[in-house]
Amino acid sequence: MATSKNPAPIASDSPDKAVFGKNLGFAASEAYRLLRTNVMFSLPIDAEHKCRVIGITSANAGEGKSTTALNLAYMLAEARQQTILVEADMRLPTISKRLGLKQSPGLSNVLVGLTSKVIAQPSGIEDYLKVITSGDIPPNPSELLGSAKMKTLVDVLSKNADFIVIDLPPINEVADALVVSQFVDGMLMIVRHNYASRHAVIDAMKQLEHANAKVLGFVVTGSENFIKGKYKYKKYGKYGKYGKYGKYGRSHNYGYAQAVVDENPGQVDVEI
Numbered sequence: 001m002a003t004s005k006n007p008a009p010i011a012s013d014s015p016d017k018a019v020f021g022k023n024l025g026f027a028a029s030e031a032y033r034l035l036r037t038n039v040m041f042s043l044p045i046d047a048e049h050k051c052r053v054i055g056i057t058s059a060n061a062g063e064g065k066s067t068t069a070l071n072l073a074y075m076l077a078e079a080r081q082q083t084i085l086v087e088a089d090m091r092l093p094t095i096s097k098r099l100g101l102k103q104s105p106g107l108s109n110v111l112v113g114l115t116s117k118v119i120a121q122p123s124g125i126e127d128y129l130k131v132i133t134s135g136d137i138p139p140n141p142s143e144l145l146g147s148a149k150m151k152t153l154v155d156v157l158s159k160n161a162d163f164i165v166i167d168l169p170p171i172n173e174v175a176d177a178l179v180v181s182q183f184v185d186g187m188l189m190i191v192r193h194n195y196a197s198r199h200a201v202i203d204a205m206k207q208l209e210h211a212n213a214k215v216l217g218f219v220v221t222g223s224e225n226f227i228k229g230k231y232k233y234k235k236y237g238k239y240g241k242y243g244k245y246g247k248y249g250r251s252h253n254y255g256y257a258q259a260v261v262d263e264n265p266g267q268v269d270v271e272i
């Protein structure tokens with residue numbers, strides 16, 4: 001693990017479609033299948049607890065969270081587990097883009113109460129995999145994600161799936177992953193080789209511990225095999241993304257100026 005404090009950001013806004021699903025090479029597929037097995041064993045089911053909810057996060061931006069979330073969800077679906085992938089990184093949603101799905105309406109629209117129906121869209125890559133896209137980008141994702149409505153939504157989804165995989169922003173940048181950790185059975189920490197500093201990972205782990213989150217384990221990304229294979233990633237992109245999050249507060253394409261958090265746990269219907 002490198003020790004640099006400020007890793008150069010890695011671009012994740014380029015839609016590199018090669019790095020998921022059927023397009024994965026043999027070694028990468030096997031690695032994600034192993035991850036699937038480990039996740040299944042670390043969260044056994046019982047009579048009351050049939051659905052397992054997994055949050056995916058990391059210390060820094062660009063460590064491979066969304067790619068891991070997508071591939072883990074794909075592998076679970078491949079094993080005929082009804083899986084719902086939730087694009088809960090409302091700040092930098094990339095999953096809808098990668099899958100070519102309509103981003104909005106989605107999660108944020110339900111959480112503010114603009115609609116009571118959340119639509120789990122077919123992923124287009126695996127029958128057992130459905131996707132809830134992020135919705136319009138709100139100015140206050142942390143509040144929305146920590147709301148009573150979010151809990152209701154996760155509960156409702158749990159009745160309709162074997163696994164829910166939630167793609168989240170990085171811990172050391174924003175509070176979103178911490179607030180969602182209260183609604184999940186376990187968190188997976190993505191750590192990018194030669195990129196995340198020991199210091200940053202320790203900081204993130206301390207915050208998760210403080211939030212009483214259960215950490216299922218670590219997934220190391222960017223290892224030699226993956227990079228040498230077909231899926232070279234474009235590293236060191238230009239953007240300072242998460243540091244500029246304030247800008248979303250001024251977003252104009254957002255359908256509801258105030259984005260008032262609907263604290264009423266209310267009712268959420270799901271269309272699968």
Ligand SMILES: Nc1ncnc2c1ncn2[C@@H]1O[C@H](COP(=O)(O)OP(=O)(O)OP(=O)(O)O)[C@@H](O)[C@H]1O
Nearest residue numbers: 012019061062063064065066067221222226233234
């Ligand atoms: N296991 C891996 N090995 C090598 N490269 C990877 C791996 N997983 C993802 N990548 C590449 O790293 C880049 C960032 O990936 P991704 O968008 O999944 O990260 P992220 O953590 O979700 O980023 P962000 O914090 O911006 O949401 C992409 O170019 C992706 O192809």
Ligand SMILES: [Mg+2]
Nearest residue numbers: 065066089094
């Ligand atoms: Mg991401």
